[in-house]
Amino acid sequence: MGKNVLRNLKLTENNHNVMIYQNLWKQWSSCGKIIFRKSKSLQQSHFISQATGMGRFKVYVTHPNVPQSAIQLLQESCDVTVWQQECPVKRAELMTQIKGKDALFCLLTDKIDKDVLDSAGPDLKVIGTMSVGYDHIDVHEVKKRGIKIGYTPDVLTDAVADLTVALLLATSRRLFESHNEILKGQWGPWSPLWMCGPALKGSTIGMVGYGRIGRATARRLVAFGVGRTHYWGRSDHGDPDNIGAKFCPELTNLLAESDFVVVTCALTTDTHEMFDEKAFAVMKPSAVFINTSRGGVVKQDALIKALETKQIWAAGLDVTTPEPLSPDHPLLSLRNCVVIPHIGSATTQARTEMAMLTARNILAALNGEPLPAEIK
Structure with missing residues (x-):
């Protein structure tokens, strides 16, 4: 079951098709999250499934001390891998772990440049940085590859x-x-x-x-x-x-x-x-x-x-x-x-909001939606 299990499936709102949807739900509810989107027309709806296993989006998080509410939000529809040491991820480890990932959840301590992007390969769709500054990211190189970048203005x-x-x-x-x-x-x-x-x-x-x-x-x-x-x-x-x-x-x-x-x-x-x-x-x-x-x-x-x-x-x-x-x-x-040791945004509320916004930026990009806060 892949990422496109139910992509572009259109069901009109009549009894027959509602029954079809119910059957599909029984079949796939145990292996993915189904997202309901209403189309502009009130006569039809679109159902998109993001199944588990090979079909789930893969996200790499570069620090273990990210507020868990953001990790849990990502885990609802993605396979999430988190660097486990209480220090910035080693560059060699980042370049290994990012291979084949759909999204990167990074911090300002992570240098994201051409070498990292080359290691990521063509699957990388979005980089979400848990920061308002983005001088650690080679924005030109990222944009050249069609990868979106989310950041966290306002909340801090x-x-x-x-x-x-x-x-x-x-x-x-x-x-x-x-x-x-x-x-x-x-x-x-x-x-x-x-x-x-x-x-x-x-x-x-x-x-x-x-x-x-x-x-x-x-x-x-x-x-x-x-x-x-x-x-x-x-x-x-x-x-x-x-x-x-x-x-x-x-x-x-x-x-x-x-x-x-x-x-x-x-x-x-x-x-x-x-x-x-x-x-x-x-x-x-x-x-x-x-x-x-x-x-x-x-x-x-x-x-x-x-x-x-x-x-x-x-x-x-x-x-x-x-x-x-x-x-x-x-x-x-x-x-x-x-x-003092770079603690400008260090309130529990601000860091939690930053992490949640980073997660929402990532999920929006993966779902083909506008990012709440995107670096254009």
């Missing part, structure tokens, strides 16, 4: 925006540094200027990237009484949230005027290592630099130098290059740098 926006504000506060108010002082026994008598940092009230916020996450972050910062918000990006969005945000066409001007530089842009060929020696040189010595986008937008050696020489006041990073960092990495030894 609030979680990342919340984390961005939290990271900004942890950096500017020196929360990690203060905690470490307690652990080292350095909590002495109250002192007027001990552990002081810059305030948000009345400050100038420079958003680099003003998409969903950038806008959500800017909205949250309004509650802290910031003085001005301006942003730089590919285009002038105006002030869609009525918070007084203004487009700044020159990145250099934004960097020079901002007290807090908050990076939420996508990693592209244009933004790769855009924060280099020149960018940090024009920032204020009191500036706080926050990055929750991708580590690749920063030339990391330049950032380390800017922090060591006090060219900027501090940095808060949720993303780095590489990931993870080794414990002896220079960034981790700097008192004026807060590093």
